[in-house]
Amino acid sequence: MKPLKHDPLKNIVGETMENKYGNWAFIVGVVLAIILGLFGEMEGVKAYATTITYIVIVLGLIVGFINISHKEATNFLISAIALLAVGTAGLEILPMVGTYIGGVLTKIVAFVAPAAVIVALKAVYDFEYKKK
Numbered sequence: 001m002k003p004l005k006h007d008p009l010k011n012i013v014g015e016t017m018e019n020k021y022g023n024w025a026f027i028v029g030v031v032l033a034i035i036l037g038l039f040g041e042m043e044g045v046k047a048y049a050t051t052i053t054y055i056v057i058v059l060g061l062i063v064g065f066i067n068i069s070h071k072e073a074t075n076f077l078i079s080a081i082a083l084l085a086v087g088t089a090g091l092e093i094l095p096m097v098g099t100y101i102g103g104v105l106t107k108i109v110a111f112v113a114p115a116a117v118i119v120a121l122k123a124v125y126d127f128e129y130k131k132k
Helices: 017-039 049-068 073-087 098-131
Strands: none
Touching: 017 049, 017 098, 049 098, 073 098
């Protein structure tokens, strides 16, 4: 049997399906985090807030596994640290917009933190594996 000359998993623009799913997981995760952060306390959304938060966390895990390569790990982890620090800075005390900014950042942290854990574990594994 002859080997294929092209990767069957690549689509027309040249990205693999894995990357495509990872990109969509990132976009959906950020959008859900923003929506939940802005409207999570409203009566209609409040009933589903926990479920949506779990979905955001799972999407963060998917992004950590699929989207972030070894080359991008350091930059991603530095960005994640910055987001985690800002997300816990207590911006809720700002008048008028603080509640919204604080809510959005809290949900973005819920999205980024699982991805950061996965990327950090992958980086440690790569470091230990390549050391041998």
